[in-house]
Amino acid sequence: AKRVRIPHLREMKERGEPWPMLTAYDMYTAELFDEAGIPVLLVGDSASNNVYGYETSLPVTVDELIPLVRSVTKSVKKALVVADLPFGSYQVSVEQAVATAVRFMKEGQAHAVKLEGGKHFAPHVQAIVRAGIPVMGHIGFTPQSEHQLGGYRVQGRRESFDAVVEDAKALEEAGAFAVVLEMVTSEVAKQITHDLHIPTVGIGAGPDTDAQVLVWQDMMGLRRGRAPKFVKRYADMAGLMSGAAQAFAAEVRGHQFPGPEHTFH
Ligand code: KIV
């Protein structure tokens, strides 16, 4: 199996071939998604909500994420593994950003890192890239700034259109290898995808980005409750797992499990 490398992502953009990206936080999901041909896996700080049970992405720490990253990188044969830098681990200074990115590469054995922020984080991106670490940008609605942004709001409408384009260009100039566009209008996503040489990865950004990313627990229906408009459900994992747990419970209570075929003599 040939490993996915950053130039391959750019080649797919040039050929006009959209590519998929999913989150993964552990061994089995990493193995399955890698074998399914997902070229890029993201160990997102969305582990905060989807693994650790926090209400937002803010509380999760570098120490909580690194073991998940290591588990994913150990479990893939081809996929490029991107590690998300969590809130507070890079905003303090350019030096802090480089030090945190180095930890994810060294201790997590990630292949690249991702951080949120536009032109104000271009110096951080540039410094990490100069340290030899590929960086994926992330702009539009950035969950680590949800309090500052006033909640989950679509970005890139009217007066913020140019600001989002400017952020994207600043990240490309700083050396980012790709940029996530989260919850932006399809109009601004299309413009950015056209203007940039590096791939754009959309989540709630419409059909015109170079790649699409979703959180696996959302798109496979493990997380219950109302999903955002941009999520499509491809499976009902919650139904499947809850059904299995209930069937097991009923069979234990009804003296049906274990049967003779599960029993040693
Ligand atoms: O943490 C995450 O899962 C992400 C993706 C939604 C892009 O940042």
Ligand code: NA
């Ligand atoms: Na994230």
